[in-house]
Amino acid sequence: MPVPSDARAAVDPAPIVDVAIGYMAAKQLFAAGEAGLFAALADGPAPLDEIVARTGLPARTALILADSMVGLGLLERRDAGYANSPATAHHLAGTGEGVDLRPFLTFLDGVSYPHWLGFGETSRTARPAPLDLGGDRLGTFLGGVMTYNALHATMLARAYDFGAHRRVLDLAGLSGSFLAEALRAHPELSATFLSDGDLVGHAENTLAAAGVEDRVEVIGGDPLSGEVPTGFDLVLLEHVVHRFDAEHNRRIVAAARKAAEPGARLLLLDFFLEPTGTPRLIDTLHAGEYLVIDGTTVYPRAEVEEWLVEAGWHPVDLLELPGSPRVIVAEAR
Numbered sequence: 001m002p003v004p005s006d007a008r009a010a011v012d013p014a015p016i017v018d019v020a021i022g023y024m025a026a027k028q029l030f031a032a033g034e035a036g037l038f039a040a041l042a043d044g045p046a047p048l049d050e051i052v053a054r055t056g057l058p059a060r061t062a063l064i065l066a067d068s069m070v071g072l073g074l075l076e077r078r079d080a081g082y083a084n085s086p087a088t089a090h091h092l093a094g095t096g097e098g099v100d101l102r103p104f105l106t107f108l109d110g111v112s113y114p115h116w117l118g119f120g121e122t123s124r125t126a127r128p129a130p131l132d133l134g135g136d137r138l139g140t141f142l143g144g145v146m147t148y149n150a151l152h153a154t155m156l157a158r159a160y161d162f163g164a165h166r167r168v169l170d171l172a173g174l175s176g177s178f179l180a181e182a183l184r185a186h187p188e189l190s191a192t193f194l195s196d197g198d199l200v201g202h203a204e205n206t207l208a209a210a211g212v213e214d215r216v217e218v219i220g221g222d223p224l225s226g227e228v229p230t231g232f233d234l235v236l237l238e239h240v241v242h243r244f245d246a247e248h249n250r251r252i253v254a255a256a257r258k259a260a261e262p263g264a265r266l267l268l269l270d271f272f273l274e275p276t277g278t279p280r281l282i283d284t285l286h287a288g289e290y291l292v293i294d295g296t297t298v299y300p301r302a303e304v305e306e307w308l309v310e311a312g313w314h315p316v317d318l319l320e321l322p323g324s325p326r327v328i329v330a331e332a333r
Contacts, residue, residue, distance in 0.1 A: 030109035032065045033102050038092040045083040099151045107144020115292045128295040153177035155321035162186050165234040171256050172223040174239040176203030180210035194219040228255050235260050238269045242296050254311040266330040272301035
């Protein structure tokens with residue numbers, strides 16, 4: 001619908017421009033992280049010349065990156081210098097205070113971003129470009145994915161009371177971080193991790209590093225066709241549904257129901273689309289990410305909940321986690 005001539009001057013183009021130049025912000029964030037800008041400020045505020053000395057960046061580059069990060073809310077101007085924001089101090093400065101997201105940035109820059117350069121073709125064909133994981137790219141890929149999952153696990157442990165349960169099953173799991181966070185916070189909890197392929201070894205390493213391996217049974221097997229243990233009062237499906245087609249997902253949530261006691265809870269963590277209202281941007285962006293990287297699917301939440309109901313689960317809540325997927329909470333009926 002045409003805009004009346006007297007209103008044209010009031011139309012703000014900023015939302016379009018902000019999105020269109022978003023890749024500039026991302027690339028400067030990646031460069032700042034790689035150069036150690038946030039780590040250079042780990043001990044407190046510093047003027048530009050100290051940042052130059054600590055990072056080895058040219059003064060011009062350091063100024064551009066530091067000012068951009070201030071504009072993005074990731075650095076703060078303080079005492080004639082620069083300081084980390086609470087988020088960067090926690091996640092990008094290497095202080096050990098929170099999940100270190102620098103491997104995630106490395107993955108986005110080195111693996112994800114190059115794929116997005118071909119997103120126009122992917123959007124026309126709905127087919128991802130070939131995923132090259134040769135050389136050190138596999139390590140970059142896994143390091144980024146597992147780091148991002150560690151963030152999700154931390155956010156879930158803060159949002160959900162695992163202490164209300166005694167025995168939890170992580171079915172077809174992608175990362176051992178979710179059980180590691182839950183078990184570390186609740187010494188009375190025991191768990192089983194059942195997945196296949198290299199995910200089993202990654203989970204074992206993560207659980208051992210967390211010091212909780214003595215309370216977890218790790219099982220290598222096919223969650224679609226293999227035997228699934230029973231007697232759990234909590235079942236976790238973390239980053240499962242986007243990796244499978246609809247029929248396989250129906251079988252997985254049915255297997256989860258068979259593994260659960262009556263009244264047990266299910267936590268189904270993933271990104272979901274919404275058919276009405278304003279969707280969460282992080283969900284829609286990951287729908288594109290999964291398509292362009294490997295062709296996997298972000299499903300509408302209503303469709304996922306239909307699978308749950310068919311299998312004997314009753315959705316009772318929806319948790320939103322900062323910077324992370326959402327969680328459908330369901331109860332076994």
